[in-house]
Amino acid sequence: MMSPFQQTVLHILRGGPPETGIPDRVRAEIRAREATSERLIGWIQLGLVLFFTTLYAIAPRAEGSAGFNFVPFALGAYFLFTVLRLFLSYRFELPRWYLLISIGVDMALLVGLIFSFHIQYNQHPTFYLKTPTLMYVFIFIGLRALRFDPRFVLTTGLVAMAGWLGLVFYAALADMDHMRVTRNYVEYLTGNTILIGAELDKTIVILAVTIILSVALYRGRSMLIEATREHAAATDLRRFFAPEVAASITGADTALQAGEGSLREAAILYADIRSFTGTSATLPPETVLAVLAEYQNLAVEVINQEGGRVDKFLGDGILATFGAVHPSQTYAADALKAASRLVAAVEANQEAFRAAGWPVSLRVGTAVAAGPVTVGVIGSRNRLEFTVIGDAVNRAAKLEDANKVQKSKALTDRATWELARAQGYREPAAEERPAISVAGVERPLDLVVFAD
Structure with missing residues (x-):
């Protein structure tokens, strides 16, 4: 017999509370709303990539860049993927495996872009650990919250956390002869060194935001299911009663x-x-x-x-x-x-x-x-x-x-x-x-x- 906490965790992993006893028409309405959410996510992603492309095109170039610049190629590839994803979302309901691939592409883009900075600026891999680009991970996590399905938020957060930890381990192990790990905060901020506590802080923040959003979405999805059920019931009620009578029943204080x-x-x-x-x-x-x-x-x-x-x-x-x-x-x-x-x-x-x-x-x-x-x-x-x-x-x-x-x-x-x-x-x-x-x-x- 599972405890209430274990049941909640299981339901979050499954995408929300069980839908047993919910009529098919209510499930269909929930799926329709989820499909609408996916299209909204696609449009927001397209808007973001166009915004960042415009910003990249008009902003002054950062000095000190001598290596290969991956940014325009990453933005171009992500633009094409986003357009394809948005087009497919209008043709049919996107399957879960495709959404998981989409999450993987989002995180691969972000992690790959961060990784490329040490190449572009000819620096040790510890260099990219200081980049503020990591903050964009919260945009991707927040976008997944629009679907009201905690699984995808949880997946996005865990993939982001795994990607960041991978970057940290690579930076730590890239030059074993000259260990770059330090406990000096000033040295960490001013040089190409790694402060384990700082990287753990970033990881914990990503994990905490992911868990908080997942729990919030679990509760939100519970209310969504109940609200959709009640909306369907109210719609049916209007077929059994005059509209004014149905309104007086459903709108009673x-x-x-x-x-x-x-x-x-x-x-x-x-x-x-x-x-x-x-x-x-x-x-x-x-x-x-x-x-x-x-x-x-x-x-x-x-x-x-x-x-x-x-x-x-x-x-x-x-x-x-x-x-x-x-x-x-x-x-x-x-x-x-x-x-x-x-x-x-x-x-x-x-x-x-x-x-x-x-x-x-x-x-x-x-x-x-x-x-x-x-x-x-x-x-x-x-x-x-x-x-x-x-x-x-x-x-x-x-x-x-x-x-x-x-x-x-x-x-x-x-x-x-x-x-x-x-x-x-x-x-x-x-x-x-x-x-x-x-x-x-x-x-x-x-x-x-x-x-x-």
């Missing part, structure tokens, strides 16, 4: 609890397919679902266009709200427009329903009722539902059932009708039916048929 809600003036629309249960019993399940998808896509489009939001799908039924999710000054008028448009749209799309497999004409009944409703969260501690509650909800459901008795396609009550007219609804009523008893409603209602 505190965890939502059952019983939270607010009172709104709203209109409720119910829509239901006629004879759906009996007809669907004779059809294959895939045909039933195809017809439902065709109808629901049509209905949702009409409802959204009129400013409504689908609260829930009830099998072949739809419950939509107007003015409940966000306040509206024309909620009743918008609901009547949506109901009448839905009836007309279903009539106009019979060919699509037949193509989906519905054997008879598809007919719908709609009803609208307006009034105060409570918009909020209901359910238990572990199972919540965002919904609307109120007399208008019950009345709309009962009016939709009354369509079957009244032989109508769209019903509302007089109070809702007059409110809609006051809000700008101008379509004429098909028929008014006063004092009608509606099942489930205590008192008779004055009904208005507003769509043939």
Whole structure:
């Protein structure tokens, strides 16, 4: 059984926390972000090599150089490699082995350039140990941090540390007859000698920065995975709820609890397919679902266009709200427009329903009722539902059932009708039916048929 520390070290070496239980779509999004990071790294590297090339071209030459100058060749070769790497990153996802080779090229360039200084200036190898060019190693380590994968930062740091130690050992062993190791700090700074403590300090700093960044990236990658998972969940949530409802859930400052809600003036629309249960019993399940998808896509489009939001799908039924999710000054008028448009749209799309497999004409009944409703969260501690509650909800459901008795396609009550007219609804009523008893409603209602 590994300790938490051993598990953390193992996870860092593996690139982060385990991704078990993470959906494939979340993994795909993480890979897409990593690919974007690799392209960003490539552009930054290209910018750096162009900057240093420009700086090298315009800066005054350092005096004392008598040997072969490797700098322009190193910059040219690295420029070509960076362009190739950037080009390939746009063609496909760069494999890990290629990224490791890229790290090797980065460090080989830096170590090789540092090594060449004693040749260029005709000095003992201890000469290059004083060069400030070593500081560029932190640029390469920092670039690898952009990917949010601790493995590559750790690899870059360890390769850099190994390269520097190789330079130190070469400098120490290059002239065994005249040992250049010293313990005098002044002699170290002013001559071609090696101070072991100073070189260990540089190595320790490289290792410390590498480890700190790796641990930080491990924690960052954990948060990245969790954030990506939550982002995918929030995106999915917006497909189950109206955008405003999903935003109120994901953006809540505190965890939502059952019983939270607010009172709104709203209109409720119910829509239901006629004879759906009996007809669907004779059809294959895939045909039933195809017809439902065709109808629901049509209905949702009409409802959204009129400013409504689908609260829930009830099998072949739809419950939509107007003015409940966000306040509206024309909620009743918008609901009547949506109901009448839905009836007309279903009539106009019979060919699509037949193509989906519905054997008879598809007919719908709609009803609208307006009034105060409570918009909020209901359910238990572990199972919540965002919904609307109120007399208008019950009345709309009962009016939709009354369509079957009244032989109508769209019903509302007089109070809702007059409110809609006051809000700008101008379509004429098909028929008014006063004092009608509606099942489930205590008192008779004055009904208005507003769509043939």
